[in-house]
Amino acid sequence: MLKGIPEILSPELLKVLCEMGHSDRLVIADGNFPVESMGKNAITIRCDGHGVPEILDAILKLFPLDTYVEHPVNLMEVMPGDNVETPIWDTYKEIVAKYDERGDKAVGNIERFAFYEEAKTAYCIISTSEKALYANIMLQKGVVINN
Template sequence: MLKGIPKILSPELLKVLCEMGHSDRIVIADGNFPAESMGKDAIVIRCDGHGVPELLDAILQVIPLDTYVDKPMNLMEVMPGDPVKTPIWDTYKEIVAKHDERGAACVGNIERFQFYEEAKKAYAIIATGESAVYANVMLQKGVVIN
């Protein structure tokens, strides 16, 4: 165990977060996301017993979001015609506001199929047990300044 590190961050996930460099991206995927097929060229980390919000909060405690892009946090846009509500997005915006002074302004949306294409280029994909739909989050890591 380590002091000051959220317990939800496994040794494998901490290693990946440490390995990531500036502008590398990581996807925190909901339970429906095709993590294994999208992650053929990425590191796939299984966190099946956890939801996206608690992982997002823990990750943002240890890595900064990229300050060189306007939207370093992106959500998968709901497909037109899908009768889906996304209240979890409000939770995400509250979480990011705790860790980045830009708050919800640094959160963007990516069209569903473009999100898949971008996820294929991510450094890592975290597969969660999140049951909310359209609950996928892509983060772009910033520079750690001490």
């Protein structure tokens, strides 16, 4: 065990977060996301029994967001015609604001099929048991700066 590391982060996930470099991307996927087919070229990690918000919060305690892009955090847009509410996005924006001074300005949206294409190039995709729809989130890693 280590001090200061959120216990929800498995040793495998910690290793992957450490391996990732500047601009590498990570997807935290909801329970409906096709993790294995999208992640054929990525490391896939299962976090069964957990939701996206708790994993997002734990990761952002350790993971700097990229300061060289406008939106280092991206959400999958709702498809036109889908009558889906996305209150979980507000939760994500609150969590991001705790760790990044840009707050919700760091969060953008990507059209659903474009999100899939971007996910195929991610370094890692985390599978969760999140039940909310359109609850997928993509993070782009920044640089760790020692102060």
